[in-house]
Amino acid sequence: MDNLNLDCDSYKDEELERLFQLKRPYTQNEITGAKQRLSQKITSNPSLGSEKQREILFFIDTITNRISNTLVEINNSNNNSDTLLSNSIVTEQGSNFIIDNPSKTEGKNSKLSDGRVASGAEKAPSGYLNPINVRSIMQAVSIDTRFRPSYYTTKSTNFSMVLPSMIKNVISMRVAAIEIPITYYAVSRSLGNANLLIMDNANTDGWLVTLPDGNYEQAWAHENDASHLETIMNNSIATAISVTVNTDGSIVNPNPNPTSLNPLTDICFTIDRTSGRGIFATPANQTSLLTDGFTIRFNVDNNGTLDVNTNIQLRLGWQLGFRSAQYICGATGAVGACVSEGICLISGPHYAFLSIDDHQKNTGPAFMVAYGSSVFQDSIITRINLAAEQADVGVYQISSDPGLTTQMNRTREYFGPVDIQRLHIALYDEYGRIIDLNNMDWSFTLAFEQLYN
Secondary structure, X not given: OOOOOOOHHHOOHHHHHHHOOOOOOOOHXXXXXXXXXXXHHXXXXXXXXXXXXXXXXXXXXXXXXXHHHHHHHHHHHHHHHHHHHHOOOEEEEOOEEEEOOHHHHHHHHOOOOOOEOOOOOOOOOOOOOOOOOEOEEEEEEEEEHHHOOOHHHOEOOEEEEEEEEEEEEEEEEEEEEEEEEOOOOOEOOOOOOOEEEEEEOOOOEEEEEEOOOEOEEOOOOOOOOOEEHHHHHHHHHHOOEEEEEOOOOOEXXXXXXXXXXXXXXXXXXXXXXXXXXXXXXXXXXXXXXXXXXXXXXXXXXXXXXXXXXXXXXXXXXXXXXXXXXXXXXXXXXXXXXXXXXXXXXXXXXXXXXEEEEOOOOOOOOOOOEEEOOEXXXXXXXXXXXXXXXXXXXXXXXXEEEOOOOOHHHOEEEEEEEEEEEEEEEEEEOOOOOEOOOOOOOOEEEEEEEEEOO
């Protein structure tokens, strides 16, 4: 597979038709079906890496356009063969006989709706100067956030830029490829999901537990090469800040009479390997500081103060599998334990939305995100499956999306030709928040289809 020739120009039309298993006469639908079958075989081949898949899929996309253009030329040739012959007019000027060029004559009489388009489809409006051969062309633009303006004052996932030259007469814009580093954190103080509060049921003592910013997984899992959650959680319990909890949910930090928790005797966190559920419990047969049990509160801010206004799904407890904001565990003389309702699954954003604001108004909302009773649009052009990319390469690695999925979720079409130069780029997570790549950069390629003039 490494020696595969991916130079489209080195193949004859007949060879490409055999590759697509096409027999003349064939239709555009047969070409599209052949492309989809080949693309499916490539994407489902586990022996190919992401980069090789991207190269082969781009090759398939290129030869699809070439075969489509060949089909248009064949159809035009069949329709115009008699016309070209009949238009070979001989005129006499003095002693000279002049034979008119049939192609020139046909060009004068041709319709503007004729001609090849860049994508091989028949949807583009006609060009102005050359209606016979070309109606639209494709212009690719690579954007790398390393070269964005105001580098040190903007995020790579939320910035504006001006293209060096204006892209004129654009009728559609497509995301052709994306390369994103998996460097975002699943848990961080900036996201507000790094804290929980443990409270003693017997008094007002509390302990603010803070996980370090980063990515975590179960101790037995080695899919993402992340830190083991149980180890880090118990270390954080041992180093938790001793506070006093007031009845209104506020805290006094530090506690005038500080105490510390011991995960070996007071409270520890484990993940049941059979059920996958998270468990906070007092170790059995141990003399615990928490004689009357304990309460765990997840709906707190970074300082440990009660916060009832933030969605509980955005807190640490939700990642640990706990679906309520607070749990009261244990009683006098009993072993306290809190078991999560859901599965303990620490993960960053499962998917991302790429927003490209091109400052154009003559296009419809091609991509909408439904949130119960609200809708999120904000110039979204496509959705990126980050969970699949992370499972493929692990955390703190570069992921590559070939970008050759259906055009419905990657293409923006305009009601008429537009000129594009100013862009605002943003990456949102599933909750509509800007993704933080931790000062890392990413890149993508845009393919503009332009009217030929």
